[in-house]
Amino acid sequence: MSKSFEKYQKRRLRSSYISVVISISLVLFLLGVLGLLVLNTKRVSDYFKESAAITLFLKNEVSQDKILNLQVSIDEEPFTRSTTFISKEEAAEMYKEENGEDFMEFLGYNPLENSIDIYLKADYVTPEKMEEIEKKYKENQFVSSISYDKPLIDLLTQNVRRISLFILLFCALASLVVVVLINSSIRLSVYSKRFTIKTMQLVGATKRFIRRPFIWKSIKLGMVGALVAIAGLIGLLVYLDKIFPAFGMMDDRVMLAGLFGAVFLAGIVLTWLSTYLATQRFLNLRTDELYY
Numbered sequence: 001m002s003k004s005f006e007k008y009q010k011r012r013l014r015s016s017y018i019s020v021v022i023s024i025s026l027v028l029f030l031l032g033v034l035g036l037l038v039l040n041t042k043r044v045s046d047y048f049k050e051s052a053a054i055t056l057f058l059k060n061e062v063s064q065d066k067i068l069n070l071q072v073s074i075d076e077e078p079f080t081r082s083t084t085f086i087s088k089e090e091a092a093e094m095y096k097e098e099n100g101e102d103f104m105e106f107l108g109y110n111p112l113e114n115s116i117d118i119y120l121k122a123d124y125v126t127p128e129k130m131e132e133i134e135k136k137y138k139e140n141q142f143v144s145s146i147s148y149d150k151p152l153i154d155l156l157t158q159n160v161r162r163i164s165l166f167i168l169l170f171c172a173l174a175s176l177v178v179v180v181l182i183n184s185s186i187r188l189s190v191y192s193k194r195f196t197i198k199t200m201q202l203v204g205a206t207k208r209f210i211r212r213p214f215i216w217k218s219i220k221l222g223m224v225g226a227l228v229a230i231a232g233l234i235g236l237l238v239y240l241d242k243i244f245p246a247f248g249m250m251d252d253r254v255m256l257a258g259l260f261g262a263v264f265l266a267g268i269v270l271t272w273l274s275t276y277l278a279t280q281r282f283l284n285l286r287t288d289e290l291y292y
Helices: 002-049 064-075 088-099 103-107 127-138 150-191 194-202 207-243 253-284 287-291
Strands: 053-058 080-086 115-120 143-147
Touching: 002 150, 002 207, 002 253, 053 127, 064 080, 064 115, 080 088, 115 127, 127 143, 127 150, 150 253, 194 207, 207 253
Parallel strands: none
Antiparallel strands: 053 115, 053 143, 080 115
16 A cells, blocks of 8 residues: 555656756746847848948949949948849840830830849848938949938838837736746646645754755756757747747757857756745744644
């Protein structure tokens, strides 16, 4: 009979530990996802910003050598990420493919102009800086006109600021929820052993001696939960990198190592702190208060 009871107690204890590990790993996984969101917000916004281009339309009399020299000078500018030269013949072919019409058959000539697309670095994709660049090249003798999507740039700049602020507020709130959830899981685990804690205290054990095994056990559970959460984050990153390879979410290994280290450390610190507070609470209760 006693052996059966011991087996039952061991199974119950293992089940309790497993549920705590699952709770901790899920909460730390959420914390890691929030970390990824914060760290990649700028990367994603930069990707969309650097997709915007300023197009310089060139006068027809400008020779290829002069166009090449102009493109080289643009490439050397601090705001330039890359440039692309598009001849008027290429532009006509692109228009034909996109619209299914060959306007040259009606006109008998190609009215389009050679052009250079300037793709800017993300820090320069703002309405003010793009206006400065536009003003600079309007004065160039080889340039006939300049074009870029001003409303899109304004909208992109405003939305990036709003989304960044929203993400920071959301992450702050979610981090608070994470702490509360981990604290609740640990408190429930310690609550089931409140009578053991009080018994040890009644026979003369010090508070530090009583707390030590509970804290060490919780730290080990936190470490296991953190490792499970990190494995989940790696799987998520691999999946996202396959779907959105242009974002390069796995390129910065140092940043990812720092994030994983932070998740692992959070698993240790939060479980240690929650266990300390939970055991301290039951140590300070009177015996008759343990039943409530």
